[in-house]
Amino acid sequence: xxxxxxxxxxxxxxxxxxxxxxxxxxxxxxxxxxxxxxxxxxxxxxxxxxxxxxxxxxxxxxxxxxxxxxxxxxxxxxxxxxxxxxxxxxxxxxxxxxxxxxxxxxxxxxxxxxxxxxxxxxxxxxxxxxxxxxxxxxxxxxxxxxxxxxxxxxxxxxxxxxxxxxxxxxxxxxxxxxxxxxxxxxxxxxxxxxxxxxxxxxxxxxxxxxxxxxxxxxxxxxxxxxxxxxxxxxxxxxxxxxxxxxxxxxxxxxxxxxxxxxxxxxxxxxxxxxxxxxxxxxxxxxxxxxxxxxxxxxxxxxxxxxxxxxxxxxxxxxxxxxxxxxxxxxxxxxxxxxxxxxxxxxxxxxxxxxxxxxxxxxxxxxxxxxxxxxxxxxxxxxxxxxxxxxxxxxxxxxxxxxxxxxxxxxxxxxxxxxxxxxxxxxxxxxxxxxxxxxxxxxxxxxxxxxxxxxxxxxxxxxxxxxxxxxxxxxxxxxxxxxxxxxxxxxxxxxxxxxxxxxxxxxxxxxxxxxxxxxxxxxxxxxxxxxxxxxxxxxxxxxxxxxxxxxxxxxxxxxxxxxxx
Amino acid sequence: xxxxxxxxxxxxxxxxxxxxxxxxxxxxxxxxxxxxxxxxxxxxxxxxxxxxxxxxxxxxxxxxxxxxxxxxxxxxxxxxxxxxxxxxxx
Numbered sequence: 272x273x274x275x276x277x278x279x280x281x282x283x284x285x286x287x288x289x290x291x292x293x294x295x296x297x298x299x300x301x302x303x304x305x306x307x308x309x310x311x312x313x314x315x316x317x318x319x320x321x322x323x324x325x326x327x328x329x330x331x332x333x334x335x336x337x338x339x340x341x342x343x344x345x346x347x348x349x350x351x352x353x354x355x356x357x358x359x360x361x362x363x364x365x366x367x368x369x370x371x372x373x374x375x376x377x378x379x380x381x382x383x384x385x386x387x388x389x390x391x392x393x394x395x396x397x398x399x400x401x402x403x404x405x406x407x408x409x410x411x412x413x414x415x416x417x418x419x420x421x422x423x424x425x426x427x428x429x430x431x432x433x434x435x436x437x438x439x440x441x442x443x444x445x446x447x448x449x450x451x452x453x454x455x456x457x458x459x460x461x462x463x464x465x466x467x468x469x470x471x472x473x474x475x476x477x478x479x480x481x482x483x484x485x486x487x488x489x490x491x492x493x494x495x496x497x498x499x500x501x502x503x504x505x506x507x508x509x510x511x512x513x514x515x516x517x518x519x520x521x522x523x524x525x526x527x528x529x530x531x532x533x534x535x536x537x538x539x540x541x542x543x544x545x546x547x548x549x550x551x552x553x554x555x556x557x558x559x560x561x562x563x564x565x566x567x568x569x570x571x572x573x574x575x576x577x578x579x580x581x582x583x584x585x586x587x588x589x590x591x592x593x594x595x596x597x598x599x600x601x602x603x604x605x606x607x608x609x610x611x612x613x614x615x616x617x618x619x620x621x622x623x624x625x626x627x628x629x630x631x632x633x634x635x636x637x638x639x640x641x642x643x644x645x646x647x648x649x650x651x652x653x654x655x656x657x658x659x660x661x662x663x664x665x666x667x668x669x670x671x672x673x674x675x676x677x678x679x680x681x682x683x684x685x686x687x688x689x690x691x692x693x694x695x696x697x698x699x700x701x702x703x704x705x706x707x708x709x710x711x712x713x714x715x716x717x718x719x720x721x722x723x724x725x726x727x728x729x730x731x732x733x734x735x736x737x738x739x740x741x742x743x744x745x746x747x748x749x750x751x752x753x754x755x756x757x758x759x760x761x762x763x764x765x766x767x768x769x770x771x772x773x774x775x776x777x778x779x780x781x782x783x784x785x786x787x788x789x790x791x792x793x794x795x796x797x798x799x800x801x802x803x804x805x806x807x808x809x810x811x812x813x814x815x816x817x818x819x820x821x822x823x824x825x826x827x828x829x830x831x832x833x834x835x
Numbered sequence: 836x837x838x839x840x841x842x843x844x845x846x847x848x849x850x851x852x853x854x855x856x857x858x859x860x861x862x863x864x865x866x867x868x869x870x871x872x873x874x875x876x877x878x879x880x881x882x883x884x885x886x887x888x889x890x891x892x893x894x895x896x897x898x899x900x901x902x903x904x905x906x907x908x909x910x911x912x913x914x915x916x917x918x919x920x921x922x923x924x925x
Contacts, residue, residue, distance in 0.1 A: 525905060526905065526908060526909045526912055527909075527912075529905060529906060529909035530909050530910070530912065530913040530916070530917070601850075601852075602848070602850060638884035638885065639884065641884075643885050643887075646885070647887075650894075650897065650901075651897075651901045651905075654897070654898040654901040654902050654905075655901065655902070655905050658902050658905060658906075670852070673853075720882065721879050722879070722880075722881050722882045722883070725872065725875050725876075725879065726881070726888075726893075726894040727894070728872055729872045729873065729875075729892065729894035729895040729898065730894040730895070730897070730898035731898065732865065732868055732869045732872055732895070732898075733869055733872075733873075733894075733895040733896065733898040733899040733902075734898040734899065734901070734902045735865060735869075736865060736866065736869050736899060737898070737899045737902035737903050737906075738902060739862055739865065741902075741903065741906050743862075746906065746907075746910075747906060748906070748909065748910045748913055751917070752920050753913075753917045753918060753919065753920060754917075754918050754919070754920055754922050754923065755912075755913070755916040755917055755918070756915075756916045756918060757916075763923050764923070
């Protein structure tokens with residue numbers, strides 16, 4: 272342990288150093304060691320502010336460890352480690368570097384004690400992560416990456432603008448509770464909102480994550496949105512507006528998830544749904560609710576990575592993750608199937624799995640504070656998430672109709688990564704105490720009560736019955752090759768169309784103007800021609816004699832004037 | 836599991852789930868579990884925050900209704916939102 276050294280820098284600089292190492296085993300081992308090293312460094316740091324530096328007259332706290340940042344830093348290290356294992360057989364140096372540089376940047380965000388450091392790492396995370404999308408090296412990925420980058424940089428610009436306004440108004444740059452007391456904090460809120468996938472600001476997520484590489488999506492799913500949840504919990508805990516925003520986030524994606532064909536996109540929608548629960552937790556803002564938001568972020572990183580890993584393995588082996596092309600894969604990929612089911616049970620909050628002990632903190636907090644409407648919607652969303660992520664994902668990928676796809680099981684390294692994630696999901700579900708002990712506030716909650724277990728099982732089993740009946744009666748919408756319009760339609764279709772029409776209208780106006788100019792100029796030239804052309808009066812050649820005559824007349828007249 | 840002939844002549848294992856009767860058995864088991872859980876409301880005291888939770892089998896029927904309406908609404912939404920795969924053309 273180096274005193275006061277930021278663990279984020281271990282990942283950031285370590286990932287660049289890894290490039291110098293020989294590809295293959297030496298580089299892999301070094302990359303595996305980095306999250307472990309970072310974790311050891313984090314573990315040894317005492318709570319408080321470290322690495323305070325003066326820069327351009329600003330006093331920066333580049334490293335702050337407290338109960339809130341610590342939990343996020345722990346799970347970010349675990350996620351980084353899982354990513355390295357999952358991408359073990361990858362031989363693409365670009366992706367290798369970025370898959371640690373990006374988690375390093377995200378770590379920098381959660382450990383930043385001031386808004387300037389936060390901004391620097393915020394942008395580094397945005398810029399580095401886009402390469403995980405571009406590394407797919409397809410045309411779709413290129414454009415999706417470009418859109419992703421523009422929105423992420425947009426979030427950074429909002430953050431920078433907000434920080435400048437806030438620091439001018441208050442003279443402070445410390446990152447603590449911000450609230451909505453100045454235009455600056457409103458901009459910062461929006462910047463966080465973009466990355467937390469607030470409704471209408473969410474489109475980058477479902478647009479780009481499914482276009483990233485097999486391993487890239489796993490890394491992407493863990494960091495950006497969770498650092499936004501951290502930032503909201505730090506700066507805007509207890510803001511009522513977040514309860515409304517979070518409830519909408521939990522609700523609307525489940526409808527999209529039901530009709531979406533690309534199973535990684537289904538997971539992207541279900542991610543917004545889970546973020547909604549966390550945002551509600553932050554909005555309620557009581558100790559229990561904040562604990563719930565943080566604990567659920569912790570659990571979500573694990574089960575969402577696990578689900579993305581299993582779908583990545585399917586993509587790797589079959590070349591597709593479209594529900595319409597898959598089915599019956601449990602025969603070829605039994606381990607991946609089992610791990611996917613663990614992830615599905617975890618996200619659905621089955622008793623003995625992780626979300627059962629984390630999401631219930633948020634539900635309990637909402638109930639205790641009397642938010643009945645939000646609570647009913649969240650319960651709807653809980654049934655919905657089981658429906659689309661818990662049942663639909665494993666069912667359409669691994670069961671449903673056997674499409675005759677026969678492939679190899681996922682590579683060993685992927686199975687190991689999925690195995691660790693699955694073990695952690697079950698571990699947290701069975702023994703929530705270590706996670707509870709890590710949460711920001713002391714906790715007094717028992718997840719395994721008779722009421723909670725039975726009511727949750729009732730909700731889930733009857734949701735499963737609904738799925739079965741709809742499936743058997745043919746009411747359930749079939750998986751179809753399609754895209755479904757989302758709000759990104761506005762900038763992918765509407766705006767280009769408006770611009771094209773504007774351009775066409777401009778071209779028309781330009782043509783009218785040109786015609787007008789042309790007519791005037793032609794008329795002018797014609798006039799000139801008339802007067803100065805070969806037939807023109809002014810261009811006529813006159814005899815020399817007449818000139819001499821006129822000179823003589825002028826001279827004669829001047830002589831006469833002279834005598835008088 | 837038994838070995839069976841596939842049309843191509845290759846043999847492949849027949850899995851337990853390949854038999855439709857087994858799938859039916861699974862579904863009946865699920866139904867039975869559902870009914871038992873619904874009936875469980877007779878046998879314990881629910882600790883609740885909202886009066887609606889005290890309705891008999893609330894979580895069961897609420898989950899069921901939510902899922903059915905979720906699918907029915909999503910089906911209608913698909914009519915409005917669905918486009919060809921190459922709609923965006925990139």
